[in-house]
Amino acid sequence: ASMLREMVRKRDSRLREAYLSYRGTENRDVMDSFLKMALPGTSSGLHIAHIAAEMAPVAKVGGLADVISGLGKALQKKGHLVEIILPKYDCMQVDQVSNLKVLDVLVQSYFEGNMFNNKIWTGTVEGLPVYFIEPQHPAMFFSRAQYYGEHDDFKRFAYFSRAALELLYQSGKKVDIIHCHDWQTAFVAPLYWDVYANLGFNSARICFTCHNFEYQGTAPARDLAWCGLDVEHLDRPDRMRDNSHGRINAVKGAIVYSNIVTTVSPTYALEVRSEGGRGLQDTLKVHSRKFLGILNGIDTDTWNPSTDRYLKVQYNAKDLQGKAANKAALREQLNLASAYPSQPLVGCITRLVAQKGVHLIRHAIYKTAELGGQFVLLGSSPVPEIQREFEGIADHFQNNNNIRLILKYDDALSHCIYAASDMFIVPSIFEPCGLTQMIAMRYGSVPIVRKTGGLNDRCL
Numbered sequence: 001a002s003m004l005r006e007m008v009r010k011r012d013s014r015l016r017e018a019y020l021s022y023r024g025t026e027n028r029d030v031m032d033s034f035l036k037m038a039l040p041g042t043s044s045g046l047h048i049a050h051i052a053a054e055m056a057p058v059a060k061v062g063g064l065a066d067v068i069s070g071l072g073k074a075l076q077k078k079g080h081l082v083e084i085i086l087p088k089y090d091c092m093q094v095d096q097v098s099n100l101k102v103l104d105v106l107v108q109s110y111f112e113g114n115m116f117n118n119k120i121w122t123g124t125v126e127g128l129p130v131y132f133i134e135p136q137h138p139a140m141f142f143s144r145a146q147y148y149g150e151h152d153d154f155k156r157f158a159y160f161s162r163a164a165l166e167l168l169y170q171s172g173k174k175v176d177i178i179h180c181h182d183w184q185t186a187f188v189a190p191l192y193w194d195v196y197a198n199l200g201f202n203s204a205r206i207c208f209t210c211h212n213f214e215y216q217g218t219a220p221a222r223d224l225a226w227c228g229l230d231v232e233h234l235d236r237p238d239r240m241r242d243n244s245h246g247r248i249n250a251v252k253g254a255i256v257y258s259n260i261v262t263t264v265s266p267t268y269a270l271e272v273r274s275e276g277g278r279g280l281q282d283t284l285k286v287h288s289r290k291f292l293g294i295l296n297g298i299d300t301d302t303w304n305p306s307t308d309r310y311l312k313v314q315y316n317a318k319d320l321q322g323k324a325a326n327k328a329a330l331r332e333q334l335n336l337a338s339a340y341p342s343q344p345l346v347g348c349i350t351r352l353v354a355q356k357g358v359h360l361i362r363h364a365i366y367k368t369a370e371l372g373g374q375f376v377l378l379g380s381s382p383v384p385e386i387q388r389e390f391e392g393i394a395d396h397f398q399n400n401n402n403i404r405l406i407l408k409y410d411d412a413l414s415h416c417i418y419a420a421s422d423m424f425i426v427p428s429i430f431e432p433c434g435l436t437q438m439i440a441m442r443y444g445s446v447p448i449v450r451k452t453g454g455l456n457d458r459c460l
């Protein structure tokens, strides 16, 4: 911790200046008024609805899921009424939902010229009330045995965004803040102001958080009509038309139409104002008065080595024996050599996509083997070539008792790796925030990161 504190002290002063001027007078009024409304520690008793594609642990692919439950719980603790709206995926972890039941009302929503019924399920996840929407649509949008990666993802989530707003509208809820996340629910912002506000459902203000500008949700302009948006009105350079090709862009629409737009670290908020914006930099500049970066946090109940039920032995900062016991347990579980307790163990838990620096991860595996350390990778890839490449590396080290690659998603194992490792690598090419380095620090594993985005931010 003292090393990290020292690093923070030595932080590039130009970056600090840039950050401070970004938070300067021009943005202050807008920010202050919204933060008073939206953030913990200010007023309480607001009704906040998050509309999202993921939530931990019930429907998790990556960091978005952690933030939906972590932020939701933090806001709830501050006295706000927080509700989450999710698709009812067939593959979600239903055992993580308490009191799951279907309501005896159906909510009808518009799509492609027709009205469709939606079953509404309710339940509690991590103490938060959740609504799950199950469309009664012949395309079975959320019964695909996976969360993303379907040919009609744009259609699936345009449908969900519309149905989620319809649920809020028909239930007569007086919501203060509707918080949507990433391209999958970016449609909520233009739908709210162009469709629902005209129906008198207009008490809420819209917050859009972009967790990663790499994914923007683009499609031919005509596809916007599916969820009832007006293509002619929105297919314009100052509204939803993408800045570099003729398609429409869901994230751009949310930037234009939301009251406040956030991303997940101040440094990334600076980066996306140039190339990091993946073509949206000019839009972010036009809307800079309502755009800011707020550093993510982690859910310190879920990620707590002194209460973590997945660990062999719980431990805390004052009791590192416990950490050693977890290292021994993981070595046994993964059939790794265990003769030398002090032989360093390097951990890495990630979605294996180009963003995460897969070539650097590969290099770290070989280098650790060469230097006589141990390496455990837990990761899976939506990109078949990358998955195959890492399967090859796993095979290569099959008989090496210092290296293990576990190429799947496994929540329980991830906790054990954070606890067992001495060091944790996050060599991302770009990283909007990054949660794994924060979790690693919480578990006493030293993060080794590339200096980018949230990995290059004030985290102490």
Ligand SMILES: Nc1ncnc2c1ncn2[C@@H]1O[C@H](COP(=O)(O)OP(=O)(O)O[C@H]2O[C@H](CO)[C@@H](O)[C@H](O)[C@H]2O)[C@@H](O)[C@H]1O
Residues within 6 Å of the ligand: 061, 062, 063, 064, 066, 067, 211, 212, 264, 296, 349, 350, 351, 378, 379, 380, 408, 409, 410, 411, 414, 431, 432, 433, 434, 435, 436, 454
């Ligand atoms: N195979 C596996 N098995 C089990 N658990 C696994 C796993 N692979 C990853 N995880 C878990 O998923 C989470 C990933 O967090 P990241 O910060 O890397 O987010 P991600 O890049 O998905 O999301 C985006 O959103 C988040 C949240 O805003 C940003 O921090 C980030 O920079 C941005 O890219 C961690 O909780 C990690 O433990």
